[in-house]
Amino acid sequence: MKLKIFVTLKPGVLDPQGKAIQHALGSLGFAGVDDVRAGKLIEMQVADETTDAQIDEMCRQLLANTVIENYRVERA
Amino acid sequence: MKLKIFVTLKPGVLDPQGKAIQHALGSLGFAGVDDVRAGKLIEMQVADETTDAQIDEMCRQLLANTVIENYRVERA
Numbered sequence: 450m451k452l453k454i455f456v457t458l459k460p461g462v463l464d465p466q467g468k469a470i471q472h473a474l475g476s477l478g479f480a481g482v483d484d485v486r487a488g489k490l491i492e493m494q495v496a497d498e499t500t501d502a503q504i505d506e507m508c509r510q511l512l513a514n515t516v517i518e519n520y521r522v523e524r525a
Numbered sequence: 526m527k528l529k530i531f532v533t534l535k536p537g538v539l540d541p542q543g544k545a546i547q548h549a550l551g552s553l554g555f556a557g558v559d560d561v562r563a564g565k566l567i568e569m570q571v572a573d574e575t576t577d578a579q580i581d582e583m584c585r586q587l588l589a590n591t592v593i594e595n596y597r598v599e600r601a
Contacts, residue, residue, distance in 0.1 A: 496557030
């Protein structure tokens with residue numbers, strides 16, 4: 450089974466990487482870009498019998514810092 | 526208009542970050558995890574009149590390194 454895990458910063462958490470991207474896009478002449486947030490996308494292959502609880506544990510233990518990040522799992 | 530831009534390494538490009546994640550998941554006792562690839566997710570707000578060509582330019586000029594990375598744009 451293929452998984453896509455999207456890890457994004459929680460609203461309100463400062464995102465210097467996003468700010469840098471926003472600034473750089475402005476410098477390149479792209480106007481109207483706002484509220485840029487940088488997150489992570491992790492794709493992986495797991496055994497078909499992997500349970501939702503196990504996937505959740507992976508995210509909580511390693512892939513996302515749940516103090517400042519949200520995660521969303523998509524199965525494909 | 527809200528955009529989500531997914532930047533992923535092209536197949537065949539070595540992904541040390543993905544390998545590190547895969548190894549760490551194995552160490553934590555999650556078996557059967559394979560082919561982990563780490564990518565980026567960039568969310569942003571752009572003006573409604575932004576054209577597809579402009580978004581493409583943003584990706585090519587700044588957000589993705591098209592030599593080694595693919596990108597996909599999702600409008601929301």
